[in-house]
Amino acid sequence: MSETELDPRVAPSFPKAAKASLRDAQLRANVRRATDTIQAKRHKLVEEKKDWQELRESARQIRAHVLEHLRVYLEEFERNFTRAGGHVHWARNDREAQEIVVAIAKEAGADEVIKIKSMTTEEIHLNDALEAAGIHAYETDLAELIIQLGHDRPSHIVVPALHKNRAQIREIFLREMHLTELGENPADLAEAARKFLREKFLRVQTAVSGANFLIAETGGVCIVESEGNGRMCLTLPETLISVVGIEKVIPRFADLEVFLQVLARSATGERMNPYNSIWSGVTPGDGPRNMHVVLLDNARTAVLADSEGRQTLQCIRCAACLNACPVYRQTGGHAYGSVYAGPIGAILTPQLMEMQHGESLPYASSLCGACYEVCPVKINIPEVLIHLRNKVVAQKGWYAPEALAMKAMASVFRSERRFRAAQRLARMAQLPLARRDLPIVGQDAPTGQDSGSGWVKWLPGIFGGWTQTRDLRAIPRESFREWWESRLT
Amino acid sequence: MSSAREEILARIRQACSGDAESAAASYAEITRQYQQAAKLSREEILGLLTERLIEYDAHVYRARETEIAALCRELFARRGAKRIVVPGDLPGAWQSGAEFVADEDLDARELDRFDGVMTAATLAIAETGTIVLQNAHAQGRRAISLVPDYHLCVVREQDVVETVVEGMRLLEATRHLPTTLFSGPSATADIEMTRIKGVHGPRFVDIVILGA
Ligand code: SF4
Numbered sequence: 001m002s003e004t005e006l007d008p009r010v011a012p013s014f015p016k017a018a019k020a021s022l023r024d025a026q027l028r029a030n031v032r033r034a035t036d037t038i039q040a041k042r043h044k045l046v047e048e049k050k051d052w053q054e055l056r057e058s059a060r061q062i063r064a065h066v067l068e069h070l071r072v073y074l075e076e077f078e079r080n081f082t083r084a085g086g087h088v089h090w091a092r093n094d095r096e097a098q099e100i101v102v103a104i105a106k107e108a109g110a111d112e113v114i115k116i117k118s119m120t121t122e123e124i125h126l127n128d129a130l131e132a133a134g135i136h137a138y139e140t141d142l143a144e145l146i147i148q149l150g151h152d153r154p155s156h157i158v159v160p161a162l163h164k165n166r167a168q169i170r171e172i173f174l175r176e177m178h179l180t181e182l183g184e185n186p187a188d189l190a191e192a193a194r195k196f197l198r199e200k201f202l203r204v205q206t207a208v209s210g211a212n213f214l215i216a217e218t219g220g221v222c223i224v225e226s227e228g229n230g231r232m233c234l235t236l237p238e239t240l241i242s243v244v245g246i247e248k249v250i251p252r253f254a255d256l257e258v259f260l261q262v263l264a265r266s267a268t269g270e271r272m273n274p275y276n277s278i279w280s281g282v283t284p285g286d287g288p289r290n291m292h293v294v295l296l297d298n299a300r301t302a303v304l305a306d307s308e309g310r311q312t313l314q315c316i317r318c319a320a321c322l323n324a325c326p327v328y329r330q331t332g333g334h335a336y337g338s339v340y341a342g343p344i345g346a347i348l349t350p351q352l353m354e355m356q357h358g359e360s361l362p363y364a365s366s367l368c369g370a371c372y373e374v375c376p377v378k379i380n381i382p383e384v385l386i387h388l389r390n391k392v393v394a395q396k397g398w399y400a401p402e403a404l405a406m407k408a409m410a411s412v413f414r415s416e417r418r419f420r421a422a423q424r425l426a427r428m429a430q431l432p433l434a435r436r437d438l439p440i441v442g443q444d445a446p447t448g449q450d451s452g453s454g455w456v457k458w459l460p461g462i463f464g465g466w467t468q469t470r471d472l473r474a475i476p477r478e479s480f481r482e483w484w485e486s487r488l489t
Numbered sequence: 490m491s492s493a494r495e496e497i498l499a500r501i502r503q504a505c506s507g508d509a510e511s512a513a514a515s516y517a518e519i520t521r522q523y524q525q526a527a528k529l530s531r532e533e534i535l536g537l538l539t540e541r542l543i544e545y546d547a548h549v550y551r552a553r554e555t556e557i558a559a560l561c562r563e564l565f566a567r568r569g570a571k572r573i574v575v576p577g578d579l580p581g582a583w584q585s586g587a588e589f590v591a592d593e594d595l596d597a598r599e600l601d602r603f604d605g606v607m608t609a610a611t612l613a614i615a616e617t618g619t620i621v622l623q624n625a626h627a628q629g630r631r632a633i634s635l636v637p638d639y640h641l642c643v644v645r646e647q648d649v650v651e652t653v654v655e656g657m658r659l660l661e662a663t664r665h666l667p668t669t670l671f672s673g674p675s676a677t678a679d680i681e682m683t684r685i686k687g688v689h690g691p692r693f694v695d696i697v698i699l700g701a
Contacts (some may be wrong), residue, residue, distance in 0.1 A: 008514055030681075038682050040492075049520070051524045054522040057520065057522070058521050058523060061519045061520060065515055065516060068506075068507040068515065069505070069507030069511065069515065070505060071501045071507070071508075072508060072512045074501070090494040092496060092497060096493060141679070142688060143679040159678070159679055161679060162679075162682070165681060166681055186677075186680035187685050187687070190685055193688065194687070194689060197689065198601075198689070201597070201689065202598050218664055218665055220664070220665075225680075226675070226676050226679075226688075227675050227676070227690070228691075229688065229689045231635050231669065231688055231689070234631050235631045235635055236597050246497065251516055251662070253664040254661065256657055257653055257657035260653060260657070264617075268678055270672075271617040271672070272617035272653070272670065272672040274545075274671060274672050274675055274676045275669065275671050277668070277669050277670075278664075278667075278668040278670075279669075280665050282663075283666070285631075286624050286632075286667050287667060296495070297493075297497045299498035301497060301504060302500075304501060304505060305503065305504035310504075338677075394567070429690075465583060
């Protein structure tokens with residue numbers, strides 16, 4: 001699967017790419033194994049957290065509040081970060097962001113940079129732009145290093161190399177690090193990465209990162225990570241450039257008390273990430289002297305303007321929805337043709353492309369709702385998927401090629417026969433429970449979450465146990481699938 | 490550049506109506522029903538912190554002020570650590586059992602040649618096994634507790650809280666300082682989702698919980 005293009009403008013449609021993935025038994029086994037492990041860890045830690053639902057609700061409210069007041073918080077962040085000695089730049093699109101980063105790196109005299117894993121820099125294909133300007137970027141996150149050395153592409157938001165197993169990683173390291181000997185335990189592989197990168201940490205004077213959160217009140221930047229490569233990059237160099245989507249801002253330092261708790265548990269199934277770093281601008285004698293934040297729009301304002309799609313921007317990139325998604329678990333990440341894979345990718349990518357590319361992605365889902373159930377900021381992904389399908393249909397008509405091609409995807413969904421049977425059963429069982437003023441799938445779904453109508457808080461018997469869903473959308477009388485298939489046959 | 494800024498802000502203004510006045514009121518309405526205060530006793534909290542840190546593969550010791558010098562000698566000997574970098578304001582009474590060098594703008598390569606680092610901490614969070622370091626008293630700048638492979642960190646009993654919420658609220662007062670939260674030695678789960686200890690940050694961590 002190397003050299004898979006993750007640019008929605010040129011990537012093959014999901015059904016086509018997924019078919020190729022489905023034939024790769026090794027890839028499917030690796031993805032299945034990794035997502036099983038991470039889900040089990042997450043499940044255990046979410047269960048022990050008695051106030052999980054309350055945390056989720058606060059996280060959702062804070063993120064929704066930020067989006068409604070985005071301008072206020074961005075300006076506040078800019079003011080405070082600048083006052084603390086940092087520089088803030090604004091980029092309308094990927095090209096502008098690339099140019100800004102290249103210009104800063106050149107001014108710093110850099111011909112190489114060290115990088116902290118960042119989805120945003122992947123989104124704008126920054127490494128290619130740096131390379132074209134004669135600046136080599138070293139990825140320092142272990143998984144990103146595996147991807148870079150293997151000339152591969154990330155397939156997961158949090159664990160980008162989860163489609164590779166230890167034997168494959170060992171092969172890549174042996175070849176690319178020119179080693180003659182290397183054990184095959186994960187610890188041996190991590191040790192090899194440590195040695196390979198240490199010299200770069202001590203030498204390279206310019207670093208590039210993303211950020212998990214920007215804090216408006218303090219002009220703060222927060223990065224969470226595991227390995228310490230992030231700390232190396234954000235502490236040792238002279239210059240640090242952080243490329244951050246405009247939606248990443250949070251109002252106050254105190255709001256971290258919510259996000260740090262939900263993020264680690266959702267992302268890696270840990271109570272806390274091994275390392276969280278928070279800083280505000282420049283601190284003389286401690287860390288980089290030149291601190292830059294590049295605020296990236298790249299169609300986020302268009303998503304913001306769509307009242308039904310807007311909740312997509314609440315995302316904190318934990319990847320829990322990928323791990324839980326029966327489609328992702330079958331196909332892996334590359335099939336999504338974007339750096340954002342899985343359910344969040346299926347809704348984010350087409351919107352970031354202003355519905356010009358990636359139109360098959362909203363169909364890459366069975367609408368089972370598992371993504372919504374695990375999402376720590378309660379993004380109703382199925383609702384947005386349906387909204388986007390309507391947009392595709394409005395643009396291209398009912399026989400949109402993307403939608404038709406999904407029929408060929410039956411193999412992905414087939415394993416979910418049990419799911420569909422349960423879905424029908426649930427429809428019968430819920431009759432007395434849900435109000436009947438449901439939207440008919442295929443028409444506009446209601447906006448906003450927990451709006452009351454059509455929401456089933458409790459389901460009896462088999463269905464309740466089957467999904468462990470806490471807050472489940474009432475099942476439409478006809479599922480999208482059934483309805484779609486009936487149209488075609 | 491400024492035109493990109495103006496254009497983005499204008500697009501946001503078009504998309505949402507929220508302004509500075511409505512922001513304050515709307516922020517105040519956010520519900521926070523999650524656990525905020527501690528539920529455990531002091532001894533249980535210290536026990537929980539110890540348990541969590543050990544889970545992460547850190548070693549944990551308890552000592553009183555009068556015992557700390559002897560404990561340090563023992564730990565440095567056990568770790569084979571002879572040259573230790575310390576922040577200039579680390580209490581002298583703690584510095585025993587190694588050659589101590591006060592950090593004065595040492596560069597990264599010099600830091601890399603130390604066997605270890607010894608610092609205090611701002612606070613610790615028991616629930617998550619987290620230690621908080623800030624560029625504040627006896628903790629030094631971030632690089633010194635990052636580059637050396639061994640970290641001996643002293644946290645005072647009175648600075649241990651139970652929940653993340655309590656911890657973050659205590660940090661409010663010094664929220665502008667560079668802050669690092671660490672939960673155990675550096676780790677990765679990037680290979681087959683197995684947590685393995687030790688990548689770039691300190692691979693060996695000893696925590697001393699210091700009683701009065
Ligand atoms: S959509 Fe939700 S679950 Fe998926 S990555 Fe974003 S925050 Fe995590």
